[in-house]
Amino acid sequence: MKIAIYGYGNLGKGVEHAVLNAPDMEMVGVFTRREPSAVKTIKSKVFSADRILEFKNDIDVLIICGGSATDLPKMTPTLAEHFNVIDSFDTHAKIPEHFDAVDEVCLKNNKVALISCGWDPGMFSLARVYSEAILPNGKDYTFWGRGVSQGHSDAIRRIKGVVDARQYTVPIESALQSVRNGEMPEFTARQKHLRECYVVAEEGADLKAIEQEIVTMPNYFADYDTTVNFISLEELKEKHMGIPHGGKVIRTGTTANGENKHVIEYSLKLDSNPEFTASVLVAYARAVNKMYYKKDYGCKTVLDVAPADLSLRSGKNLRKEML
Amino acid sequence: MKIAIYGYGNLGKGVEHAVLNAPDMEMVGVFTRREPSAVKTIKSKVFSADRILEFKNDIDVLIICGGSATDLPKMTPTLAEHFNVIDSFDTHAKIPEHFDAVDEVCLKNNKVALISCGWDPGMFSLARVYSEAILPNGKDYTFWGRGVSQGHSDAIRRIKGVVDARQYTVPIESALQSVRNGEMPEFTARQKHLRECYVVAEEGADLKAIEQEIVTMPNYFADYDTTVNFISLEELKEKHMGIPHGGKVIRTGTTANGENKHVIEYSLKLDSNPEFTASVLVAYARAVNKMYYKKDYGCKTVLDVAPADLSLRSGKNLRKEML
Numbered sequence: 284m285k286i287a288i289y290g291y292g293n294l295g296k297g298v299e300h301a302v303l304n305a306p307d308m309e310m311v312g313v314f315t316r317r318e319p320s321a322v323k324t325i326k327s328k329v330f331s332a333d334r335i336l337e338f339k340n341d342i343d344v345l346i347i348c349g350g351s352a353t354d355l356p357k358m359t360p361t362l363a364e365h366f367n368v369i370d371s372f373d374t375h376a377k378i379p380e381h382f383d384a385v386d387e388v389c390l391k392n393n394k395v396a397l398i399s400c401g402w403d404p405g406m407f408s409l410a411r412v413y414s415e416a417i418l419p420n421g422k423d424y425t426f427w428g429r430g431v432s433q434g435h436s437d438a439i440r441r442i443k444g445v446v447d448a449r450q451y452t453v454p455i456e457s458a459l460q461s462v463r464n465g466e467m468p469e470f471t472a473r474q475k476h477l478r479e480c481y482v483v484a485e486e487g488a489d490l491k492a493i494e495q496e497i498v499t500m501p502n503y504f505a506d507y508d509t510t511v512n513f514i515s516l517e518e519l520k521e522k523h524m525g526i527p528h529g530g531k532v533i534r535t536g537t538t539a540n541g542e543n544k545h546v547i548e549y550s551l552k553l554d555s556n557p558e559f560t561a562s563v564l565v566a567y568a569r570a571v572n573k574m575y576y577k578k579d580y581g582c583k584t585v586l587d588v589a590p591a592d593l594s595l596r597s598g599k600n601l602r603k604e605m606l
Numbered sequence: 607m608k609i610a611i612y613g614y615g616n617l618g619k620g621v622e623h624a625v626l627n628a629p630d631m632e633m634v635g636v637f638t639r640r641e642p643s644a645v646k647t648i649k650s651k652v653f654s655a656d657r658i659l660e661f662k663n664d665i666d667v668l669i670i671c672g673g674s675a676t677d678l679p680k681m682t683p684t685l686a687e688h689f690n691v692i693d694s695f696d697t698h699a700k701i702p703e704h705f706d707a708v709d710e711v712c713l714k715n716n717k718v719a720l721i722s723c724g725w726d727p728g729m730f731s732l733a734r735v736y737s738e739a740i741l742p743n744g745k746d747y748t749f750w751g752r753g754v755s756q757g758h759s760d761a762i763r764r765i766k767g768v769v770d771a772r773q774y775t776v777p778i779e780s781a782l783q784s785v786r787n788g789e790m791p792e793f794t795a796r797q798k799h800l801r802e803c804y805v806v807a808e809e810g811a812d813l814k815a816i817e818q819e820i821v822t823m824p825n826y827f828a829d830y831d832t833t834v835n836f837i838s839l840e841e842l843k844e845k846h847m848g849i850p851h852g853g854k855v856i857r858t859g860t861t862a863n864g865e866n867k868h869v870i871e872y873s874l875k876l877d878s879n880p881e882f883t884a885s886v887l888v889a890y891a892r893a894v895n896k897m898y899y900k901k902d903y904g905c906k907t908v909l910d911v912a913p914a915d916l917s918l919r920s921g922k923n924l925r926k927e928m929l
Contacts, residue, residue, distance in 0.1 A: 300862045304742065379926050399929055406736070406870075408929045409913055413729070415928070416889040416916035417882075419627065463875075538885055539623045543877035547729075550873070552786075554866035559740075562861055566739040586914040586924055590732055593739035594909075601909055603702050605738070606722055606731045 284343040284572045286565075287311040289332065289362065291322050293526065294371065295348035297561025299325050302346075305565060307595060311342050339365050343575070344568040346370075348561075356381060363388045363396045363582075367575050369568050371401040371560055378404065386582035395575045397583045400567045401560040402551055403427070405585055407532050410549035412586055414534035418545060421536020422467045426454035426475060430528025430556060438503045439480060442496050444488030446516060449523040451479040454530070465535040465544045471506070478509040481523050483516045528556035566593045607895045608664060609888075610634040612655065612685065613671035614645055616849065617694065620884025621669050622648050628888060630918060634665050662688050666898070667891040669693075671884075679704060686711045686719045686905075690898050692891055694724040694883055701727065709905035718898045720906045723890045724883040725874055726750070728908055730855050733872035735909055737857035741868060744859020745790045749777035749798060753851025753879065761826045762803060765819050767811030769839060772846040774802040777853070788858040788867045794829070801832040804846050806839045851879035889916045 286302050288295050291313045302308045303325065312328035319329040330338075335345075345366040349355050355372045362368050363385055372381050378399055385396045399405065403425070411423055428451065435450035458475050461468045468474075480497060484490055494511040498504055529551040537544055553559040567585065570592040574583065591601055609625050611618050614636045625631045626648065635651035642652040653661075658668075668689040672678050678695045685691050686708050695704050701722055708719045722728065726748070734746055751774065758773035781798050784791045791797075803820060807813055817834045821827055852874040860867055876882040890908065893915040897906065914924055 297861065375929070378929050379922070382925055404929045406740075409736070411928050412913045412917055412924060413732070416892075416913075416918075417729075417885045419918075538620065538878060538881040543881050545877060545882050546873075546875040548871075548873040548875075550869075550871040552869040552871075554868060555861060558861040558866050559868050562740045569739075584925060584929055586929065587912050587921075589910050589912045590735045590739075591909040594735055595739075595742075598910070599702070601735060602705055602907060605734050606698070606701055606727045606907055606909065 284569065285309050285311050285341060286568060287335075287338065287342045287345050288313045288327070288348060289335065289345055289358065290348035290354070291315050291317075291324065291329075292348065293557035294561055294564075296325070297555070297558035298346050298348060298564055299327055300558065301562045301565035303327075305569075305595075307569070308565070311338060335362070336365060342366055344369060344571050346564055346568060356384070359396065359398060360384045360388045363394050364392050365394075367395045367571050369397045369400055369564055369571055371405075371564060372399045373401060373404055375404065382582050382584070389581045393578070393580050395571050395580055395583065397567050397571050397585070397588070399584055400564050402553075402563060403530065405560075405563050406551065407530070407549070409585055410532035410547075411534070414532070414536075414547045414549075418534055418536030418538070418547065420538070420541070421534050421545075423532060423534035424462045424470075424475075425530065425532050426459060427530040428452035428454050428476065428528065430530070430553070431523075431526050433526075435478065435480075435503055438500060439482060439497055442493055444485050444493055446483040446485055447519055448480060448482045449519065451481075453477040453479055459531070459533075462533050462535065463546055463548070465546060467535060473507055476507060478504055478507045480509060480511045481514050481519060482511060483519050484513055525554065526556045527554055528559075529553045569593055569595075607666045607892070608632050608634050609891060610658075610661065610665045610668050611636045611650070611671060612658070612668055612681065613677070614638050614640075614647065614652075615671065616880035617884055617887075618671035619648070620878070620881035621671060621887055622650055623881065624885045624888035625669075626650075628892075628918075630892070631888070634661060658685070659688060665689055667692060667894050669887055669891060679707070682719065682721060683707045683711045686717050687715050688717075690718045690894050692720045692723055692887055692894055694728075694887060695722045696724060696727055698727065705905050705907070712904050716901070716903050718894050718903055718906065720890050720894050720908070720911070722907055723887050725876075725886060726853065728883075728886050729874065730853070730872070732908055733855035733870075734857070737855070737859075737870045737872075741857055741859030741861070741870065743861070743864070744857050744868075746855060746857035747785045747793075747798075748853065748855050749782060750853040751775035751777050751799065751851065753853070753876070754846075754849050756849075758801065758803075758826055761823060762805060762820055765816055767808050767816055769806040769808055770842055771803060771805045772842065774804075776800040776802055782854070782856075785856050785858065786869055786871070788860075788869060790858060796830055799830060801827055801830045803832060803834045804837050804842060805834060806842050807836055848877065849879045850877055851882075852876045892916055892918075 347370040439448035531550040670693040762771035854873040893911045
């Protein structure tokens, strides 16, 4: 399968790593809206995004690595006119709208797209759907972290007097335990997650005022217990440059009219959020290619893909070795 | 969908519970090789297994609840001639053989079968396949327990002087931790699991001899650290009548040439092993029916089924609420 990458930030680089590691994939190149000579890849060729249509017949699946806020709602439907595509669109509330836009283009042009791939949406969605189907009498909980939230880190950076910042989302251990015990609790936002901030302030900045502005910030922090730690730029660079993340989907439910309790837990602990997301995208690119050859056109999600289609193994080998 | 159950032990009863709880399913009845009047169901009709062909046109999916050792290798191919079927065949080494036998019958008769459904094989197989596809540079580990092993309990019961017994398989915590730390250890059987036995002996039996016979029993106990606790029949009945089980599939792997480490863990904690297995069977019966209407005939496994096909929700609703 011939793969190309459209957009080259942390996610694009993770995709390049994963594709170079896949024995069934060949890398066509990276397409960028920046000046191509300014983009340093691991070893792939770089082309201007303007030239993508020249490669119309040379790419089996195009992996689009753009942002969900403004890039993907335009890029994915536009590119799906000419390519089989996959993206990691993660604005949960706007998935139906994005799906419909992409589906229409795919059906008109006999292409396959898979949207909202990654771990949430993605692997966590799978965990929710499988668990609900098996334990209909139950309740599921998604916890995130401990991990860096880029959105919350950016929000802190916009405050006057802040040089740089990292925000960690941290699940509350007692809440996790209550869920695992099958107590089926109802939580407020504050009861599920803590927000832990590491902030580098300008010299002479009013630290009390910065802290106050963070902990009272609506939508981002006001509804949570938030701790603010002021640290030096050196310490930030030494201890907080990683992009770890992860989380857990837990469903508890009962069978036999409530007689017996069961707990299903799916958990991820990731040293690099973008590299793991990239690895999921690359596994699903394999499935997109298979659907295309089966003429199963249209927009898909991870929920529409049989697990065997992600694997390098044959059906026979899967049954022998993995079942 | 019209569902029937073939065989009515603990698993069959669990299936009946789950079907009665499913709003899209109607229970045709239970088919038994015993005298029908001797079988007490929750509320389903009971028929002699001999009469199953009279119901050829009244059953969408037949859920076969027999044992893997001798029942299923005969029952599943025989019944797949006339019905869409699903079973929980769990002798891992013989799955390819069972698959081929069932597949041949299904293709000849335009039927769908799904074999080896449950949690291992089943949900644990899914966890292994998804995780390997996403993290090809890694290693996976399956731990079982803490839970009752029927096979090991039976083996103890066959010893002279033993009245009754329960054997719990227990994962070793330090082994779990080593895996979660990404150390990718190599384990012997003894290093992964303990075997904990609760034994009721006849009055005057030679307890030392019984203990010795258990801990040295080849295949079952000799390769493990085994503890033997002699208890009264009353205590066994009070504390050890449940059939709990569960376990974990953990894969650790790296991305970016080993630079970053990731841990994927899928874990089950089940109060009732047969009721949970039954719940998985019933969810997959929904998928079997869908495949039949798509004329996607042949033998399948959980690896061939898209998660959306297990759900009561529409594709649209899944994308809006669950993705």
